[in-house]
Amino acid sequence: xxxxxxxxxxxxxxxxTKALDxxxxxxxxxxxxxxxxxxxxxxxxxxxxxxGLLRKDGGTASLLGGDPWRDAAxxxxxxxxxxxxxxxxxxxxxxxxxxxxxxxxxxxxxxQRKQALIERFALDPAKKARAYSKxxxxxxxxxxxxxxxxxxxxxxxxxxxxxxxxxxxFRDCVGDERRRGRTxxxxxxxxxxxxxxxxxxxxxxxxxxxxxxTLAQLRHLTRISVDAELAGPVSLGNLAxxxxxxxxxxxxxxxxxxxxxxxxxxxxxETGVVTLTxxxxxxxxxxxxxxxxxxxxxRATG
Amino acid sequence: MTLHTPGHAGLAGTAVITRLALxxxxxxxxxxxxxxxxxxxxxxxTFRKLYPTAAAxxxxxxxxxxxxALRFLYGRLYGSSTGALTAWRxxxxxxxxxxxMTIFIVIRHTRAEEEAGRQExxxxxxxxxxxxxxxxLLAAATANLALxxxxxxxLPLTGLPAxxxxxxxxxxxASGLAFAGVAAVAAQLASxxxxxxxxxxxxxxxxxxxxxxxxxxxxxxxxxxxxASPLGWVELTRPFGGPRWWVLALFLGLAAAxxxxxxALAARRDYGAGLLPDRPGRPAASRWLRGPLGLxxxxxxxxxxxxxxxxxxVFAVSGAAAKGIGSLLGSSTALRDEFTRLGGQTAIxxxxxxxxxxxxGLAAAxxxxxxxxxxxxxETGGLxxxxxxxxxxxxRWGLSQLAVAVAGAxxxxxxxxxxxxxxxxxxxxxxxxxxxxAAGPQAARLLGAALAQLPxxxxxxxxxxxxxxxxxxxxxxxxxxxxxxxxxxxxxxxALGLSHWLLDVSPFTHAPRLPxxxxxxxxxLWLTVAAVALGAVGLAALRRRDLG
Numbered sequence: 141x142x143x144x145x146x147x148x149x150x151x152x153x154x155x156x157t158k159a160l161d162x163x164x165x166x167x168x169x170x171x172x173x174x175x176x177x178x179x180x181x182x183x184x185x186x187x188x189x190x191x192g193l194l195r196k197d198g199g200t201a202s203l204l205g206g207d208p209w210r211d212a213a214x215x216x217x218x219x220x221x222x223x224x225x226x227x228x229x230x231x232x233x234x235x236x237x238x239x240x241x242x243x244x245x246x247x248x249x250x251x252q253r254k255q256a257l258i259e260r261f262a263l264d265p266a267k268k269a270r271a272y273s274k275x276x277x278x279x280x281x282x283x284x285x286x287x288x289x290x291x292x293x294x295x296x297x298x299x300x301x302x303x304x305x306x307x308x309x310f311r312d313c314v315g316d317e318r319r320r321g322r323t324x325x326x327x328x329x330x331x332x333x334x335x336x337x338x339x340x341x342x343x344x345x346x347x348x349x350x351x352x353x354t355l356a357q358l359r360h361l362t363r364i365s366v367d368a369e370l371a372g373p374v375s376l377g378n379l380a381x382x383x384x385x386x387x388x389x390x391x392x393x394x395x396x397x398x399x400x401x402x403x404x405x406x407x408x409x410e411t412g413v414v415t416l417t418x419x420x421x422x423x424x425x426x427x428x429x430x431x432x433x434x435x436x437x438x439r440a441t442g
Numbered sequence: 443m444t445l446h447t448p449g450h451a452g453l454a455g456t457a458v459i460t461r462l463a464l465x466x467x468x469x470x471x472x473x474x475x476x477x478x479x480x481x482x483x484x485x486x487x488t489f490r491k492l493y494p495t496a497a498a499x500x501x502x503x504x505x506x507x508x509x510x511a512l513r514f515l516y517g518r519l520y521g522s523s524t525g526a527l528t529a530w531r532x533x534x535x536x537x538x539x540x541x542x543m544t545i546f547i548v549i550r551h552t553r554a555e556e557e558a559g560r561q562e563x564x565x566x567x568x569x570x571x572x573x574x575x576x577x578x579l580l581a582a583a584t585a586n587l588a589l590x591x592x593x594x595x596x597l598p599l600t601g602l603p604a605x606x607x608x609x610x611x612x613x614x615x616a617s618g619l620a621f622a623g624v625a626a627v628a629a630q631l632a633s634x635x636x637x638x639x640x641x642x643x644x645x646x647x648x649x650x651x652x653x654x655x656x657x658x659x660x661x662x663x664x665x666x667x668x669x670a671s672p673l674g675w676v677e678l679t680r681p682f683g684g685p686r687w688w689v690l691a692l693f694l695g696l697a698a699a700x701x702x703x704x705x706a707l708a709a710r711r712d713y714g715a716g717l718l719p720d721r722p723g724r725p726a727a728s729r730w731l732r733g734p735l736g737l738x739x740x741x742x743x744x745x746x747x748x749x750x751x752x753x754x755x756v757f758a759v760s761g762a763a764a765k766g767i768g769s770l771l772g773s774s775t776a777l778r779d780e781f782t783r784l785g786g787q788t789a790i791x792x793x794x795x796x797x798x799x800x801x802x803g804l805a806a807a808x809x810x811x812x813x814x815x816x817x818x819x820x821e822t823g824g825l826x827x828x829x830x831x832x833x834x835x836x837x838r839w840g841l842s843q844l845a846v847a848v849a850g851a852x853x854x855x856x857x858x859x860x861x862x863x864x865x866x867x868x869x870x871x872x873x874x875x876x877x878x879x880a881a882g883p884q885a886a887r888l889l890g891a892a893l894a895q896l897p898x899x900x901x902x903x904x905x906x907x908x909x910x911x912x913x914x915x916x917x918x919x920x921x922x923x924x925x926x927x928x929x930x931x932x933x934x935x936x937a938l939g940l941s942h943w944l945l946d947v948s949p950f951t952h953a954p955r956l957p958x959x960x961x962x963x964x965x966x967l968w969l970t971v972a973a974v975a976l977g978a979v980g981l982a983a984l985r986r987r988d989l990g
Binding site for chain 1: 557633634636720722723724725726727728731732733734736737740741744823824825827828829830831832833834835836986987988989990
């Protein structure tokens with residue numbers, strides 16, 4: 141068994157709305173997998189099907205080798221979950237909720253580990269949940285999930301509401317979990333988070349998988365951003381594979397297909413380069429391309 | 443509206459928010475107003491029918507108005523007209539329901555909105571910081587105004603004099619406004635909606651107790667305590683006994699004082715903060731909080747404690763009132779002959795106690811319904827998701843809540859039976875020749891009678907469970923409709939002459955009428971079977987459907 145999550149051609153409709161329309165997702169055991177998509181793309185619906193809260197209409201889904209609907213309770217003992225919109229019992233304290241969720245999972249959290257996480261996230265566990273801010277509610281759910289010995293962590297937009305300091309703590313924690321061999325499915329629309337943490341990425345749109353692969357593989361498909369200051373004006377007229385070319389005297393900005401990079405650089409060095417920055421696209425740019433005007437048909441690599 | 447002028451910057455947007463509030467309350471608010479009016483009108487109608495002559499009413503007034511237990515429950519009786527009897531029997535209770543309605547409305551549109559964070563969204567628009575408070579108060583005022591209009595139309599139609607009807611309507615609505623002021627202050631003091639409602643209900647409870655002690659005090663007792671309570675003012679207005687219109691000014695004074703304090707506090711405090719500190723809780727869970735059952739109990743125990751306290755008070759006093767009930771009912775000559783033929787004092791008392799135990803059954807069913815629909819609230823509120831993402835299955839989750847609901851109903855029935863038995867037994871135990879024993883045996887007898895209502899209450903709870911499983915979208919409304927229908931059939935079915943077929947729909951029709959009535963095992967068994975079947979259907983459906 142090598143894949144923690146295997147989803148194929150998953151379909152789910154709510155009335156006439158198609159939330160999922162043939163979604164594929166494979167999460168290998170031991171990897172941090174980012175699950176990206178804009179709001180309403182179907183991330184949360186997929187996760188709810190994986191948790192056995194919703195019943196799929198079509199396709200196959202397997203979670204830790206079991207059926208997420210039929211074996212829900214048994215599988216849940218092996219996973220930790222942080223919902224996208226954390227709601228807590230208002231009259232219970234954060235500490236009580238962390239203990240409760242651990243016990244419900246069947247493995248009460250190790251007291252030391254719990255305490256360490258509480259200190260790391262700077263949470264006051266004696267406060268009633270009603271008095272917590274959104275960020276603090278998020279911390280309670282995160283600590284409850286991280287303190288468990290679960291094989292798989294399913295985190296639905298886990299950092300929404302956390303301040304940058306806590307986001308950094310969260311990243312460290314996910315790094316620790318990966319080192320301990322745990323599998324993490326990280327749903328997000330914050331691309332920097334996925335870039336910093338993920339081994340592989342699945343991007344979905346309108347209930348379908350748009351792209352999936354390692355970041356390197358996805359970047360291979362994408363243009364490289366080039367900024368250069370040159371010794372003089374340059375003519376790029378006959379070069380293929382360049383986009384968004386913008387020239388301002390000796391300054392050049394353009395986006396190049398990876399195949400066009402060689403020709404471009406040769407052309408630039410002929411003119412004389414003062415400064416040059418080439419960088420791979422951020423997921424932000426990837427995203428903009430995928431979801432803006434071009435609307436490519438679904439494709440998959442890796 | 444001219445609230446958008448710069449001089450009222452704190453009130454900017456009030457008109458829009460008030461309209462929003464009234465729109466959100468478009469079902470709840472008319473329902474409250476209608477039920478309060480219907481209660482008063484039907485009380486007037488019943489008195490007119492049962493005591494048609496002045497002599498019968500006068501006799502009733504002597505026994506009823508003189509019974510300390512009844513004075514504790516209903517207040518003082520001024521006069522013996524149908525209007526006076528109606529105002530006595532239901533006036534203070536109508537004011538209590540009106541106050542509850544008002545407290546719910548005010549807290550719902552102020553502190554609850556703030557807690558949910560919705561007010562933040564509105565507050566970022568052109569909305570002044572006093573706008574939500576003003577909107578909540580305006581919505582409450584609208585509800586009480588509607589109550590005045592409806593009461594002034596309905597009461598004269600039942601034959602009550604116009605002036606008295608207007609006085610009673612004004613007293614009830616004005617007490618509502620006074621509690622709007624109380625709720626407005628509570629919304630500033632507490633840091634959550636639950637705490638704010640608790641504070642306001644506490645004031646309402648204190649008002650009831652003050653006037654109850656004042657009203658039931660004998661000669662030389664602290665009768666003045668009634669004047670210390672807004673609920674006491676309702677009866678002291680004397681709507682049908684030569685109205686004291688000036689008492690209405692007391693209500694308005696309290697309303698104005700509360701509102702003023704609330705505005706002053708609202709202008710000084712931070713958004714989302716209360717003035718009373720939130721006590722810290724346990725940093726770790728106790729041993730008991732370890733599964734869905736422990737959680738369900740933990741979430742429900744405070745509510746159950748409140749219900750149990752209320753039930754204990756009401757049933758102890760009502761049980762104590764049973765002692766004089768024979769002479770009270772007997773003052774209607776038709777009833778006196780009927781009951782004398784049926785076996786005299788004891789039988790009348792038994793009939794009263796059986797009716798009381800029946801009410802305990804309905805209260806238990808109401809509690810259990812509220813507890814079961816919490817499942818649906820947890821589902822829509824996002825609380826089911828973290829729970830069901832653990833090893834706790836849906837079956838355990840649903841069953842735990844159902845178990846806590848039925849166990850709570852059992853506790854309430856036991857408390858009601860014991861309290862009524864003690865109340866009755868302690869008053870009759872001194873030996874008044876009624877032929878019944880002292881507190882201990884009476885408590886045991888009524889405890890048994892009350893527990894015999896459990897299967898019927900469990901059927902109502904299980905019906906709610908079935909609805910939660912089969913029809914999630916309409917489960918909450920459906921469950922309350924079922925309860926409402928059961929209550930209506932049980933309380934008014936016989937009197938309205940409904941067909942047997944319809945009466946048989948309510949499980950309480952099949953529950954034994956105890957004490958005094960015959961007991962057979964078959965109906966209890968069938969009710970238990972029905973409860974188990976409905977609960978099983980609901981749980982099975984809950985396992986099969988989508989959640990959320």
